[in-house]
Amino acid sequence: MSDAAVEAAFGLRHRAAPRPDAPGLFLALAPMDGVTDWVYRDLLTSLADDQSGISLCVSEFVRVTRDRVQPHVLRRICPELDRGGRTRAGVPVFVQLLGGEPEPMAGSAALAAELGAPGIDINFGCPAKTVNNHDGGATILKTPCRIESIVGAVRRAVPASVPVTVKIRLGWDGSDRLAEIAAAAEAGGAEWLTIHARTRLQLYRPPVAWDALAKARLAVRMPVVANGDLCTEADLRRCAEQSGCHAFMIGRGAMGRPWLFRQARGLPEPDYEPVRFSALLGEYAARLLLHGAGERAALGRLKQWLRLGAPAFAEIDALFQAIKVLPSLPQALARLQLRPEDTQPPPAPGRRPRRESSSPAVDRASAPAP
Ligand SMILES: Cc1cc2nc3c(=O)[nH]c(=O)nc-3n(C[C@H](O)[C@H](O)[C@H](O)COP(=O)(O)O)c2cc1C
Structure with a gap:
């Protein structure tokens, strides 16, 4: 093009x-x-x-x-x-x-x-x-x-x-x-x-x-x-x-x-805000589901994000410790104090989000379809 x-x-x-x-x-x-x-x-x-x-x-x-x-x-x-x-x-x-x-x-x-x-x-x-x-x-x-x-x-x-x-x-x-x-x-x-x-x-x-x-x-x-x-x-x-x-x-x-x-660019940003951080993770899960990832894959990605983010703040580490053992996405979202509807935007036209996946792994295979 x-x-x-x-x-x-x-x-x-x-x-x-x-x-x-x-x-x-x-x-x-x-x-x-x-x-x-x-x-x-x-x-x-x-x-x-x-x-x-x-x-x-x-x-x-x-x-x-x-x-x-x-x-x-x-x-x-x-x-x-x-x-x-x-x-x-x-x-x-x-x-x-x-x-x-x-x-x-x-x-x-x-x-x-x-x-x-x-x-x-x-x-x-x-x-x-x-x-x-x-x-x-x-x-x-x-x-x-x-x-x-x-x-x-x-x-x-x-x-x-x-x-x-x-x-x-x-x-x-x-x-x-x-x-x-x-x-x-x-x-x-x-x-x-x-x-x-x-x-x-x-x-x-x-x-x-x-x-x-x-x-x-x-x-x-x-x-x-x-x-x-x-x-x-x-x-x-x-x-x-x-x-x-x-x-x-x-x-x-x-x-x-x-x-x-x-x-780093000198723009005013608070360091850690629990509500904002959770909302971002919720939005990530929502977008994953919207683009065809299953709930288990989305849960795996959330855990991965929290695992890598945990060293930054004790609060994120606490979330990670609590969420890493949870078996389902709704439970993880509840721990993030998000309601399920926070992660369920309406499907894009012509696209139906899948709700279940057979792939539990957090790897490239679980990446959402474009
Ligand atoms: C889970 C994971 C996957 C990575 N995958 C790649 C990759 O695909 N290509 C690459 O060049 N580096 C990859 N890296 C290395 C990162 O790009 C980066 O060099 C490294 O994490 C150090 O930077 P950081 O301390 O800012 O994370 C990966 C690192 C991690 C932790």
Whole structure:
């Protein structure tokens, strides 16, 4: 679809995605597989009348193996492609690809760009054993020359107007090769680099090493986006001091403080308000049901949100402890002091929400249909 057609169809001003080196604060919403599905992205970016403070979203990863991925896979993981690659609030969503073979990665990126992706992000940070054992994610950090060739192939496959970005960790088991890894991403043509300031071997264990990001910054000209344990405004300030970074990506911190992106911009936002937080979770459940998720899947997603948000506030932790053992969505909503009707908006025209699901798992399989 041409830019003009996108604009006409969606009323969007089709413009380049925000960049971390542009004036102003760059705050990206981190991709989290099984958590930040399109419903969550849509909800978060629509906060405060679409003034959420989020600059950019990245989709959950799309696994690329031997062949180019199919269009329906890209559309399932990133349904925003069908509306110009943006959430309804107009925030761009980059499609994230994960794989170790340059050719299918390039083909998949080209397809994503053709379908309307405003940018392609490449995942070299995933620590999952199954992924790493099949030559994907953080395992590629062990051979920086492969980073250059994968990024290079993707860069050549998509139009120059579509940024190619890279997300990494500090390294596999240390940060000794971070400068080399960052330089390889830049040599391949990455426009910016997001670094989760932990190694693969650390998984999600402390400490997060924001100071190590300075090494990467010195090795490259492209902007470096800091990521890892940025949960409060104070964290953002300390990270900026230690890393020298002025662009940030926030993942789990947003589960406890969905309004952090606004707070970081100096917009007045109270820290934790039980009624508002519960209403947001209720709205999330409502949207999941509306878009076809079953009650058990929606319950699983609520528990996941609370689990990740629990470290932020004792009140959220208490909610999580109480709700994690509850077997049904109505019970969970009651504990949140929400009435069932709070989560049952009228069905969209031509769509009937399913009320029961056979899939209890909180994983991508339970993600709502677009
Ligand atoms: C449940 C979960 C799923 C994740 N999935 C992805 C993913 O699909 N792609 C990716 O690049 N990072 C993924 N990450 C890593 C996050 O994007 C981020 O780098 C990490 O959580 C550290 O940032 P945070 O402390 O702000 O959460 C995931 C993290 C979690 C907790």
